[in-house]
Each structure stands twice: as C-alpha cells, then as structure tokens.
Amino acid sequence: MLVGDRIRLSDVARAAGVSLATASKALNGSGRMTAETRERVRQAAEAMGFRPNAMARALSSQRSFTVGLLTNDGYGRFSMPVMAGVAEALVDQGVSVFMCGIEDDAALGRLHVEAMLDKQVDGIICSGKRIDRRLPVDLSDLPVPVVYVFTDAPEGAVSLVSDDAQGAREAAEWLAGLGRRRLAHVTGPASFASARERARVFREVTGPDSTVLHGAWSEAWGHEAVARLWDGSAPPPDGLFCGNDQIARGAVDALRERGVAVPGDVSVVGFDNWEIVAAATRPPLTSIDMNLKDLGREAGRLMLALSEGRAVEPGVRRQPCRLVVRQSCGGGSAR
Amino acid sequence: MLVGDRIRLSDVARAAGVSLATASKALNGSGRMTAETRERVRQAAEAMGFRPNAMARALSSQRSFTVGLLTNDGYGRFSMPVMAGVAEALVDQGVSVFMCGIEDDAALGRLHVEAMLDKQVDGIICSGKRIDRRLPVDLSDLPVPVVYVFTDAPEGAVSLVSDDAQGAREAAEWLAGLGRRRLAHVTGPASFASARERARVFREVTGPDSTVLHGAWSEAWGHEAVARLWDGSAPPPDGLFCGNDQIARGAVDALRERGVAVPGDVSVVGFDNWEIVAAATRPPLTSIDMNLKDLGREAGRLMLALSEGRAVEPGVRRQPCRLVVRQSCGGGSAR
DNA sequence: CCTGCATGAGAAATCGCTTTCCCAAGGGGC
DNA sequence: GCCCCTTGGGAAAGCGATTTCTCATGCAGG
Structure with missing residues (x-):
C-alpha cells in the first residue's frame, strides 16, 4: 500500500522548484502566490503521493486534528x-x-x-x-x-x-392517530429524568390522569405491567407506549401469552429503536429512534x-x- | 484541572539545574548519570506536574504511542x-x-x-x-x-x-455431564466457519449422527428448529446446544409455548453470552462466553x-x- | 608524575512542518 | 522620472522533545 520512505514536504518543494515555505503555504491555501505556483505545488504533491506528517504538523500548528x-x-x-x-x-x-x-x-x-x-x-x-x-x-x-x-x-x-419530549409526543400522537383512546405509558424508574419527561408529555397529550407506570427498564417489568393493567379491575388499555424496547418486548410477550392480539387489540410503541430487540419481537416493534x-x-x-x-x-x-x-x-x- | 501553560521539559531542566538533554534522559531512564541527578530531575518533573508533549516526543522518537x-x-x-x-x-x-x-x-x-x-x-x-x-x-x-x-x-x-472448538466441547460436555443423552445442536448457516467448526466438535462429543440443524442466527430460527425437533416424528432432545443466544432464546420461548419445561425437560446452552439476550430469557441462559x-x-x-x-x-x-x-x-x- | 580510559553531563542536530518576517521586483501616482 | 506600495516568494525561527556526539573530570595503571 505504501512503499519505501514517506515523501516529505521538502521533497515536494524541491520537485516543484519552490521553497519549503511556499510549498507549505501552497498546500494549505495560505500565504500569497500566483495561482499557477500553487497549482504546480499541488500537482507535484499529488503526483508524488505526498501525505503530510500529522505529528509534525500538529507540533508546529498547535492543532493535532x-x-x-x-x-x-x-x-x-x-x-x-x-x-x-x-x-x-x-x-x-x-x-x-x-x-x-x-x-x-x-x-x-x-x-x-x-x-x-x-x-x-x-x-x-x-x-x-x-x-x-x-x-x-x-x-x-x-x-x-x-x-x-x-x-x-x-x-x-x-x-x-x-428530545425526549418530542419523541414521547410523537409516540403518543401516533397511537392517538390510530384511533387508540385508552393509552397507558409503561416506563423506567421515575429517578430517570428521561422517564419523567416522557411521562409528562405523554400526559400532556393523553390527559392529566392517564395511566403511567414506572418500573425497571427490563422485559420483566413489561410483563408485570401488563399483568397489572389487565388484572380486570379496569378496562385495559388499547394502546401502550413503552419507555424502551425491552419493556415493550416484555409487554408484547405478556400480551401474546394472555391471548391479547398485538396490534389487533392493542397497539404498542417502544423507545430506542434498538434493532436487536425491536426486530426480534413478535410482531416487530414500532419504536422511537433517538437518532x-x-x-x-x-x-x-x-x-x-x-x-x-x-x-x-x-x-x-x-x-x-x-x-x-x-x-x-x-x-x-x-x- | 490543568491551569495555565503546560510545563515544558526545558522548564524542568532549568528547575533541576541540568541541561535539556540530561533532563530528557533522566526521565526516560536512558543515558548515563548519577542516580542522584536522575532522581533530582524526577522530583522536579513531579513537583511541577510535567507532562511530556506526545506530539513532540512522537516526532523525534518515531513512536506515537x-x-x-x-x-x-x-x-x-x-x-x-x-x-x-x-x-x-x-x-x-x-x-x-x-x-x-x-x-x-x-x-x-x-x-x-x-x-x-x-x-x-x-x-x-x-x-x-x-x-x-x-x-x-x-x-x-x-x-x-x-x-x-x-x-x-x-x-x-x-x-x-x-476457540470455537473448545467452546463447543465445553457446551456439549456440560450437557452430557448433566445426564442429557439426546442432544441436538441448532446453529447458524453452514456458510459460517464457526458454525461448521462448532458442529463438528459437537458431533465429536455426542456421536457422529447426532442432530445438527443449520439456519439463521435468529430467534425465529430457534423457534422453527424447536418446531421441527418436536414434530413428533422422533423422540425430542433433552439437551439443546444453540449456536448463539438469540437462537437459544427463540428455542426457549418456543419450548415454553409448547409446555416443555426448561430446564426440567430440556437443558439449553447458548453461545456468545450476550448479557442482554441471555439474561432476559426466561429462564436466563447458560451460555458460552468468548472472552x-x-x-x-x-x-x-x-x-x-x-x-x-x-x-x-x-x-x-x-x-x-x-x-x-x-x-x-x-x-x-x-x- | 604522566597517560589513558571510563563516566557524567551538556551542546547541538534532528524530526517535518508552520509561520513570521523580510526582500526584490514591478507598477502606478504625481 | 522618483518614490512608494503591492505582490510573489524565500530565509529562518520555532514547536518540544530525542539522540548523537563531544568534552571535562577523576581515578587507576605504568
């Protein structure tokens, strides 16, 4: 790939018939010289396959790149x-x-x-x-x-x-746009600012007393939350916004196990768009990607x-x- | 954390009352000088919080670290x-x-x-x-x-x-050591050298015509493989060695769905020890870690x-x- | 008592490039 | 026609270490 010794700027300068200083300026677009000179140096550098030594450059220019x-x-x-x-x-x-x-x-x-x-x-x-x-x-x-x-x-x-707020809004409005009216949010510990912020916006969209459940960021918590929501004491949600994909996956698995159809009976949105989890879920998760x-x-x-x-x-x-x-x-x- | 200009080697040299050259050698353990001199320079450097400029060092020593x-x-x-x-x-x-x-x-x-x-x-x-x-x-x-x-x-x-071979042997022998006798290996595409090698060793341990199923590296394939192995045409395995944790998880999920107890009826070993998958599986996967x-x-x-x-x-x-x-x-x- | 050699330490060259002057030449204004 | 200013380009001084010599000095040997 590279053979022999590296070409130095001085080699280029000599080949182009200019001084070291001029060569440096030519290649860096600094200094003043005729366009012709600059181009000649450029060509020489190009032809010789010159690559500046980053260490030397850093040492003198005070920028290491x-x-x-x-x-x-x-x-x-x-x-x-x-x-x-x-x-x-x-x-x-x-x-x-x-x-x-x-x-x-x-x-x-x-x-x-x-x-x-x-x-x-x-x-x-x-x-x-x-x-x-x-x-x-x-x-x-x-x-x-x-x-x-x-x-x-x-x-x-x-x-x-x-933007947690915007992401959460995106999710909640998507569920609402699908006609889902009884939405719940299952998310991580309230000690996480992200969890709190997303919950806040979720409520902003769905109404101040819609259901928000805090727990761990785990599949297990997704399971458990479904168990709670579907315990028969209240009409269960028809839309679930989960705080991350693992919770969502746990929830989807739990729903399947209890015979609730996703997305037939319930729509589920995850968060993180962690390919490995979102794509392996059955059915694959719609999710918020943080880009x-x-x-x-x-x-x-x-x-x-x-x-x-x-x-x-x-x-x-x-x-x-x-x-x-x-x-x-x-x-x-x-x- | 760092204040003002950086200390240079020349500063250290001056403080220690030696030349630049001696200071350099003192700190690098090269050159010859009395232990006392070396130590004096060391102390000075230490006291002044001297940190050599890696660029400069690289430029002259031809090693960039x-x-x-x-x-x-x-x-x-x-x-x-x-x-x-x-x-x-x-x-x-x-x-x-x-x-x-x-x-x-x-x-x-x-x-x-x-x-x-x-x-x-x-x-x-x-x-x-x-x-x-x-x-x-x-x-x-x-x-x-x-x-x-x-x-x-x-x-x-x-x-x-x-070492795929050793890993596979480890897994197969673990299952055998548990008293499992009808072992099967569900793994990725035979186009992967790792899959072939592990399968080879698996057979070496379990006998030349034990079951090896090649498929995708996915949960879905784990599911499907279980469906095939438990289709009733033959006595199903009591031990499963899976080519990765995703396959293993798919298999475990499938087994649970069909009421086969893990680890009661079947023992399952995964591969990769990918925490996120292995730990979330129910029950959590025993797995081979590649270190x-x-x-x-x-x-x-x-x-x-x-x-x-x-x-x-x-x-x-x-x-x-x-x-x-x-x-x-x-x-x-x-x- | 003089020569020779090992030893500790420093002067100076180098690494490869950037950048700051500085200078010579050409051109325009009066 | 003189002077000044602009312009293109070069000389040289770093950047902050490492490293190779070189050189006193002191001590042992003859």
Missing part, C-alpha cells in the same frame, strides 16, 4: 452510534477519534483524559448512557473545548441530547467549530427523535 | 469488548486507541487507514464480527505492524480468535510487543471460551 471521545457506556449501545456519527462528521476534515471507555471509574477517567491532553487533542467529546448523570470526571478548566452528548453537562457547557448517529454527527460539527475557534452558543441542544414504523401498532405506514 | 483499531462491526457487539480489552492493555503504557468503524465500505476503510498512517500510529488492530471474513481493506505492506482479532487474516499474519475482552487485551499486548520491535510468532492464536452458568440447564452451579 484528533479529538477524544469519552464514554461510560461500556456496552456501546449508545456510544457506538454516537462515535460513528462523530467520526463521520470529522473524517473528511482529517480528524481522528480517540475512543476511551471509562465505565464509572474516576481514576481511569482521569488517566484517559490526561492521556488525551498529552496527545494534544483539539477537544473532548463526553458521552454517556443517560442524560441526567455525569461521568466521574471533571472536564471544566480543560485547555481544550468540550462537547457533551447524551449526558448531563455543567452550566454553560455545549451539550447535545435527544444517535445524528447526535454524534452534530457533536462532531460543533467540536470542529470550537476547535477552529469559531464561537458556539453554549447550552443544551435537543435533537428530534423519529418514529420507526414496524408492525406492533397496525395502521398505515403513513407519516 | 497510538494504535488504530479498525472494525466493521458497526453495532459494537464484538468490537466494544475488544476495544475495552485493547485499551486496558495499553493505557498504562501511555498508548491511546484511534477507533474507526468502516462498515463494509472499502473507500471509507482506505480513508481511515490513511488517516491513521498520517497520524503515525505504531500499529493497527483489525477486528471484525466474523472469523471467516475479511474487512474490505488491504493491510499488507503497511509500514506498521498489524494484528487481526476476530476476523480472517492473511497467511503469515498475527491473528487472534476465540472478547481477553482477546482484546491479548491483542493489545501483541501490538505492544510488535511496536517495540520484539518478535512475535505469526499465526492464528485461539483463546479459550468459558461456560457461564445461569438457569437454563438446571444442574449444579459446579465448575
């Missing part, structure tokens, strides 16, 4: 799509991503952050698995910009989260802006979610 | 644990990891590899999601060492995979050796799998 991505999501459920998005936004700017999983280990976090700083990263993107908790590292007072994604961020920071890759992509863009010294409005940015229709709701494929 | 991790596993199912292992093995050597997901896009692969090379990585770890397929990039003739993990590798390369993090850790060690110029025996290294006992088999928690 690398960013660090810190995450405590060891599983990758959230951080993999975010990383993919970040990388996508940055790769053609020549920026690479150091990825560091730190779980919830503060010492490990510090270690990695220091390693990043030593490597002169142009910025750090900090991502989590929950928007109301922070990673066990203090990223304030760092000599580089920081962008927070899908995690809680300090006051005045640049941060990016998915994590988009979140990552936007984070990448913001990081880029910041590292180029462009000003970025601080504060929390909420990115919209998107309803992905499968078969657990019936109804058209409209939207 | 970074490695690239290439993967086509966009989901992170395999690459996240591998990355965690790699990072764990390298972090206290001060080595950071560039992570690049390239899916199956050859152009993207080339782009990322070139970016890595520009950044002077000390080596590249190439990881996949299937041991009999390669990534769409040519990593031969690179100016840096390459280690392959969980992917097919060219002749003569250094490569690391999990991917260990695989990554070992890959990190090999990479380190290679990048330090130490010789590494080429060839395929197989790392053992491990049986994780949950409740789908009954029997003791022995082992």
Whole structure:
C-alpha cells in the first residue's frame, strides 16, 4: 500500500522548484502566490503521493486534528452510534477519534483524559448512557473545548441530547392517530429524568390522569405491567407506549401469552429503536429512534467549530427523535 | 484541572539545574548519570506536574504511542469488548486507541487507514464480527505492524480468535455431564466457519449422527428448529446446544409455548453470552462466553510487543471460551 | 608524575512542518 | 522620472522533545 520512505514536504518543494515555505503555504491555501505556483505545488504533491506528517504538523500548528471521545457506556449501545456519527462528521476534515471507555471509574477517567491532553487533542467529546448523570470526571478548566452528548453537562457547557419530549409526543400522537383512546405509558424508574419527561408529555397529550407506570427498564417489568393493567379491575388499555424496547418486548410477550392480539387489540410503541430487540419481537416493534448517529454527527460539527475557534452558543441542544414504523401498532405506514 | 501553560521539559531542566538533554534522559531512564541527578530531575518533573508533549516526543522518537483499531462491526457487539480489552492493555503504557468503524465500505476503510498512517500510529488492530471474513481493506505492506482479532487474516499474519472448538466441547460436555443423552445442536448457516467448526466438535462429543440443524442466527430460527425437533416424528432432545443466544432464546420461548419445561425437560446452552439476550430469557441462559475482552487485551499486548520491535510468532492464536452458568440447564452451579 | 580510559553531563542536530518576517521586483501616482 | 506600495516568494525561527556526539573530570595503571 505504501512503499519505501514517506515523501516529505521538502521533497515536494524541491520537485516543484519552490521553497519549503511556499510549498507549505501552497498546500494549505495560505500565504500569497500566483495561482499557477500553487497549482504546480499541488500537482507535484499529488503526483508524488505526498501525505503530510500529522505529528509534525500538529507540533508546529498547535492543532493535532484528533479529538477524544469519552464514554461510560461500556456496552456501546449508545456510544457506538454516537462515535460513528462523530467520526463521520470529522473524517473528511482529517480528524481522528480517540475512543476511551471509562465505565464509572474516576481514576481511569482521569488517566484517559490526561492521556488525551498529552496527545494534544483539539477537544473532548463526553458521552454517556443517560442524560441526567455525569461521568466521574471533571472536564471544566480543560485547555481544550468540550462537547457533551447524551449526558448531563455543567452550566454553560455545549451539550447535545435527544428530545425526549418530542419523541414521547410523537409516540403518543401516533397511537392517538390510530384511533387508540385508552393509552397507558409503561416506563423506567421515575429517578430517570428521561422517564419523567416522557411521562409528562405523554400526559400532556393523553390527559392529566392517564395511566403511567414506572418500573425497571427490563422485559420483566413489561410483563408485570401488563399483568397489572389487565388484572380486570379496569378496562385495559388499547394502546401502550413503552419507555424502551425491552419493556415493550416484555409487554408484547405478556400480551401474546394472555391471548391479547398485538396490534389487533392493542397497539404498542417502544423507545430506542434498538434493532436487536425491536426486530426480534413478535410482531416487530414500532419504536422511537433517538437518532444517535445524528447526535454524534452534530457533536462532531460543533467540536470542529470550537476547535477552529469559531464561537458556539453554549447550552443544551435537543435533537428530534423519529418514529420507526414496524408492525406492533397496525395502521398505515403513513407519516 | 490543568491551569495555565503546560510545563515544558526545558522548564524542568532549568528547575533541576541540568541541561535539556540530561533532563530528557533522566526521565526516560536512558543515558548515563548519577542516580542522584536522575532522581533530582524526577522530583522536579513531579513537583511541577510535567507532562511530556506526545506530539513532540512522537516526532523525534518515531513512536506515537497510538494504535488504530479498525472494525466493521458497526453495532459494537464484538468490537466494544475488544476495544475495552485493547485499551486496558495499553493505557498504562501511555498508548491511546484511534477507533474507526468502516462498515463494509472499502473507500471509507482506505480513508481511515490513511488517516491513521498520517497520524503515525505504531500499529493497527483489525477486528471484525466474523472469523471467516475479511474487512474490505488491504493491510499488507503497511509500514506498521498489524494484528487481526476476530476476523480472517492473511497467511503469515498475527491473528487472534476465540476457540470455537473448545467452546463447543465445553457446551456439549456440560450437557452430557448433566445426564442429557439426546442432544441436538441448532446453529447458524453452514456458510459460517464457526458454525461448521462448532458442529463438528459437537458431533465429536455426542456421536457422529447426532442432530445438527443449520439456519439463521435468529430467534425465529430457534423457534422453527424447536418446531421441527418436536414434530413428533422422533423422540425430542433433552439437551439443546444453540449456536448463539438469540437462537437459544427463540428455542426457549418456543419450548415454553409448547409446555416443555426448561430446564426440567430440556437443558439449553447458548453461545456468545450476550448479557442482554441471555439474561432476559426466561429462564436466563447458560451460555458460552468468548472472552472478547481477553482477546482484546491479548491483542493489545501483541501490538505492544510488535511496536517495540520484539518478535512475535505469526499465526492464528485461539483463546479459550468459558461456560457461564445461569438457569437454563438446571444442574449444579459446579465448575 | 604522566597517560589513558571510563563516566557524567551538556551542546547541538534532528524530526517535518508552520509561520513570521523580510526582500526584490514591478507598477502606478504625481 | 522618483518614490512608494503591492505582490510573489524565500530565509529562518520555532514547536518540544530525542539522540548523537563531544568534552571535562577523576581515578587507576605504568
């Protein structure tokens, strides 16, 4: 793929018959020279397959064209799509991503952050698995910009989260639009801000005393919630909005077991659009996708802006979610 | 966390009353000087919170203390644990990891590899999601060492995979040890080398004409396989070894639906030990764990050796799998 | 008492590129 | 026709380490 020694800028300069300085400026679009000169250098570089040594460039320009991505999501459920998005936004700017999983280990976090700083990263993107908790590292007072994604961020920071309210509204209105009138929301612990926020909006759409059940983020809880809702003490729901796909799957399984048809008798919407769960459910789940890759992509863009010294409005940015229709709701494929 | 300008080596040297050269050697353990001098420099560095500039160090020493991790596993199912292992093995050597997901896009692969090379990585770890397929990039003739993990590798390369044969034997013998005598193996497509190898060993343990069913790697296939095995034409198995946890889950669900008790009537072992699937199954799955993090850790060690110029025996290294006992088999928690 | 060699430490070159002056030449204004 | 300003391009000083020599110094050997 690459043979022999790497071509240096000085080689290109010599070939193009210009000085080192001119060659550098030509390729970077800086400095002043005739278009003809610039082009000649470009051609030479191109022809020789010149690739600048990023280390040298970083050392003198004080920009390393690398960013660090810190995450405590060891599983990758959230951080993999975010990383993919970040990388996508940055790769053609020549920026690479150091990825560091730190779980919830503060010492490990510090270690990695220091390693990043030593490597002169142009910025750090900090991502989590929950928007109301922070990673066990203090990223304030760092000599580089920081962008927070899908995690809680300090006051005045640049941060990016998915729009729980809009996602929940999307789900509830979809169920309502299908003609479902007795809706219930089965979600995770009320200790999660996301769970509370989605529940709030769910009530906003369906009425202040519609049913909201908090529990674990598990299939088991989905099961149990169905058992409660169908205990005969009240007319059961005809639409279920679940806080994540695992709960939804548990619920759908429980409904099947008790002979309730999905989507015939009940429509179910999940949250997360976790392919592996949503697609394996019978029937496959209609679900809210948080567009994590988009979140990552936007984070990448913001990081880029910041590292180029462009000003970025601080504060929390909420990115919209998107309803992905499968078969657990019936109804058209409209939207 | 860090305040003001970074301390440079020259600052340390001045503070310790030695030259730049001596300071460098003192901190790197190279050169010759009295223990007292060395220690004095160390103390000064420590006291001033000196952190060497990795770029500068890389530029002159020709080692960047970074490695690239290439993967086509966009989901992170395999690459996240591998990355965690790699990072764990390298972090206290001060080595950071560039992570690049390239899916199956050859152009993207080339782009990322070139970016890595520009950044002077000390080596590249190439990881996949299937041991009999390669990534769409040519990593031969690179100016840096390459280690392959969980992917097919060219002749003569250094490569690391999990030991399918040992894992399969572990599973089959566990079932046999539980007194199960009519064993069946339900697994993925025979086009997968892993599926074939595990099936081979399964037969080696259970007899040449024991049942092996190939299908998709899905829950749906687990269902269907159970339907076939329990169609009444033959005495059904009392032990099921499934090719992955999804198949196992499908099978367990199907068994429950037809009133067959797990683990009462049938013991089921899965493969992958994918927590999210294995733990949510009712009952939770006993499964074979491929120890991917260990695989990554070992890959990190090999990479380190290679990048330090130490010789590494080429060839395929197989790392053992491990049986994780949950409740789908009954029997003791022995082992 | 002089030569020789091991030893501790420093001067300076280098790594490959960026960037800041600085200078020569050409052109326009008065 | 003189002067000043614009313009294209180059020389050289870093960036912050590593590393190769080189050089005093002190001690042992003859």
